[in-house]
Amino acid sequence: MTAAPGRTGVLAQAREQVLDRGEGLSQEQVLAVLRLPDEHLPDLLALAHEVRMRWCGPEVEVEGIVSLKTGGCPEDCHFCSQSGRFPSPVRSAWLDIPGLVKAARQTVETGATEFCIVAAVRGPDSRLLSQVREGIDAIRADGNDIRIACSLGMLTREQVDELVAMGVHRYNHNLETARSHFPAVVTTHSWEERWETLRMVAAAGMEVCCGGIIGMGETVEQRAEFAVQLAELRPHEVPVNFLIPQPGTPYEDFDIVEGRDALRTVAAFRLAMPRTMLRFAGGRELTLGDLGAEQGMLGGINAIIVGNYLTNLGRPARQDLDMLRDLRMPVKALSETL
Amino acid sequence: MTAPFCVHCGRAADDGEHAPCRTSRTALEPPRFCAACARRMVVQVTPMGWDARCSRHGAYTSEETG
Numbered sequence: 079m080t081a082a083p084g085r086t087g088v089l090a091q092a093r094e095q096v097l098d099r100g101e102g103l104s105q106e107q108v109l110a111v112l113r114l115p116d117e118h119l120p121d122l123l124a125l126a127h128e129v130r131m132r133w134c135g136p137e138v139e140v141e142g143i144v145s146l147k148t149g150g151c152p153e154d155c156h157f158c159s160q161s162g163r164f165p166s167p168v169r170s171a172w173l174d175i176p177g178l179v180k181a182a183r184q185t186v187e188t189g190a191t192e193f194c195i196v197a198a199v200r201g202p203d204s205r206l207l208s209q210v211r212e213g214i215d216a217i218r219a220d221g222n223d224i225r226i227a228c229s230l231g232m233l234t235r236e237q238v239d240e241l242v243a244m245g246v247h248r249y250n251h252n253l254e255t256a257r258s259h260f261p262a263v264v265t266t267h268s269w270e271e272r273w274e275t276l277r278m279v280a281a282a283g284m285e286v287c288c289g290g291i292i293g294m295g296e297t298v299e300q301r302a303e304f305a306v307q308l309a310e311l312r313p314h315e316v317p318v319n320f321l322i323p324q325p326g327t328p329y330e331d332f333d334i335v336e337g338r339d340a341l342r343t344v345a346a347f348r349l350a351m352p353r354t355m356l357r358f359a360g361g362r363e364l365t366l367g368d369l370g371a372e373q374g375m376l377g378g379i380n381a382i383i384v385g386n387y388l389t390n391l392g393r394p395a396r397q398d399l400d401m402l403r404d405l406r407m408p409v410k411a412l413s414e415t416l
Numbered sequence: 417m418t419a420p421f422c423v424h425c426g427r428a429a430d431d432g433e434h435a436p437c438r439t440s441r442t443a444l445e446p447p448r449f450c451a452a453c454a455r456r457m458v459v460q461v462t463p464m465g466w467d468a469r470c471s472r473h474g475a476y477t478s479e480e481t482g
Contacts, residue, residue, distance in 0.1 A: 115456070142463040145460070147462065148459075148461075167426070167448035168448070168459070169456055169458045170458075171458045171459065171461065171462055172459050177460065177462070181463050184463045188463075314464065322441060322444070323441065324431050325425075335430035343453070363444055364440055364444060384463075384464055385464050386461045386462065386465070386466070387461065388461060389446075390446075390448060391443075395463070395464065
């Protein structure tokens with residue numbers, strides 16, 4: 079077991095342990111990173127960038143996402159405007175197949191290699207899975223050369239196999255937050271139920287995409303706990319979201335995560351998971367702004383969602399692609415993922 | 417002409433200052449209420465835009481409104 083480091087000693091430890099040997103930080107070490115004073119933030123981000131370049135390389139994976147089924151979700155995830163249990167202004171909507179194909183085409187045109195089809199459900203029923211299958215076939219028939227991921231909630235073993243048969247190569251199912259904090263965020267299902275879906279996804283050979291949302295009232299200790307719980311899962315990809323307080327939800331009056339805390343968290347996650355794809359996702363525009371987005375890309379991030387999110391707008395995709403060009407970070411090509 | 421209703425909260429546009437509707441958060445939010453009648457709209461966000469549909473006044477898109 080690694081001894082708990084001092085405040086500044088953790089950077090020296092991380093350099094030797096993570097950068098040189100590729101071993102992620104322990105929970106105590108992640109906590110020490112998250113407690114680093116602001117004056118150490120530039121050094122922390124520089125180290126996280128070195129780790130990313132060393133163990134992941136310079137490429138950035140670009141992804142677009144779309145909501146196939148919006149709103150009306152029976153679950154009570156307190157951050158989510160799509161829960162049917164809260165008086166949010168978001169109304170239920172289904173995207174038709176031509177709309178899904180158009181969204182995939184728009185994503186391809188950005189140079190993205192990933193397109194994720196998302197539905198606000200507890201888990202898919204046969205109708206939803208049929209629509210996903212029809213949608214994937216239509217996206218392929220339209221000539222879109224892109225990999226397709228899905229995020230459809232909790233799955234049964236049979237549904238995992240169905241998605242594999244459809245050619246879905248990666249499945250997103252976020253744990254959202256630390257296990258100890260989860261009951262304060264969701265009461266209609268458990269953290270363990272989510273974990274079970276992820277276990278089945280990995281066992282079926284699909285890539286596991288699993289992250290969460292920072293800023294839901296978790297303590298700094300719980301952020302460290304979450305980082306190592308994600309690391310234990312050995313996910314292919316971890317999307318990092320920052321809470322966007324949604325009107326009508328229990329978290330509507332929560333504060334936006336402070337930019338320096340957001341960057342510290344990104345770097346800490348990189349040091350906990352040196353080889354994992356770490357993706358900038360929702361809330362980065364609000365929490366970090368343009369300058370912060372660049373700092374994040376230079377602080378451990380190596381993947382981004384471009385364009386809009388499921389119910390919120392992002393910054394224009396062109397702006398992110400220009401940023402990557404200016405930072406001399408090549409967009410990962412489809413051939414590199416095959 | 418100013419639209420009669422706020423697309424973010426559905427209240428009359430001249431009902432107060434609407435400060436919560438003009439934040440950095442709402443800048444990242446598609447319209448949720450019809451500006452003509454305040455009905456809650458069905459909104460679809462897509463990777464590069466959005467479509468919103470009012471049951472009385474029809475469709476609005478990001479292409480039209482910029």
